[in-house]
Amino acid sequence: MVLRIFKYPERVLEQPGEPVTEFDADLRKLVADMFETTYASKGIGLAAPQVGVSKRIIVIDLSLGKDPAQKLVLINPEVILTEGKQYEEEGCLSFPDIREKVVRAAKVRIRAQDENGKWFEMDGEELLARAFQHEIDHLDGIVFIFRMSALKRNLTLRKIRKMQREGTW
Numbered sequence: 001m002v003l004r005i006f007k008y009p010e011r012v013l014e015q016p017g018e019p020v021t022e023f024d025a026d027l028r029k030l031v032a033d034m035f036e037t038t039y040a041s042k043g044i045g046l047a048a049p050q051v052g053v054s055k056r057i058i059v060i061d062l063s064l065g066k067d068p069a070q071k072l073v074l075i076n077p078e079v080i081l082t083e084g085k086q087y088e089e090e091g092c093l094s095f096p097d098i099r100e101k102v103v104r105a106a107k108v109r110i111r112a113q114d115e116n117g118k119w120f121e122m123d124g125e126e127l128l129a130r131a132f133q134h135e136i137d138h139l140d141g142i143v144f145i146f147r148m149s150a151l152k153r154n155l156t157l158r159k160i161r162k163m164q165r166e167g168t169w
């Protein structure tokens with residue numbers, strides 16, 4: 001089922017997500033729906049708060065649904081190591097049509113649980129490292145405009161307000 005994506009400034013996007021404690025059929029259904037929603041929107045990742053669920057759940061698939069081996073489910077994830085810096089353009093399904101450059105670590109190691117509650121560690125660099133950091137930020141109630149420079153954030157907020165007035169947001 002394709003879920004509704006909550007857009008900025010809906011409040012759930014700025015609330016920290018609750019840790020997942022039940023690894024049950026409801027969780028697996030939500031994860032499946034989150035992948036379907038991500039593919040329907042041509043995104044590479046989605047965090048549960050973006051579909052109105054304030055929980056620490058992320059799905060990522062850099063292949064846009066083309067390669068099942070690239071499907072990643074991160075439950076209760078944390079960044080445990082970072083290295084270097086990258087400055088690349090990012091988008092967010094909660095900010096349609098907004099793309100801006102954001103500073104992120106170049107490499108990260110994360111620790112997370114899978115759908116069955118098993119802990120694992122994983123390294124990511126470049127785009128995957130950005131996806132990890134962007135999506136984990138969502139679980140802490142941080143949206144990517146707050147990673148932009150103040151100048152870019154203000155320009156972006158102005159653009160959003162204009163679209164809201166025109167009814168295109």
Ligand SMILES: [Zn+2]
Nearest residue numbers: 091092093094
């Ligand atoms: Zn996002």
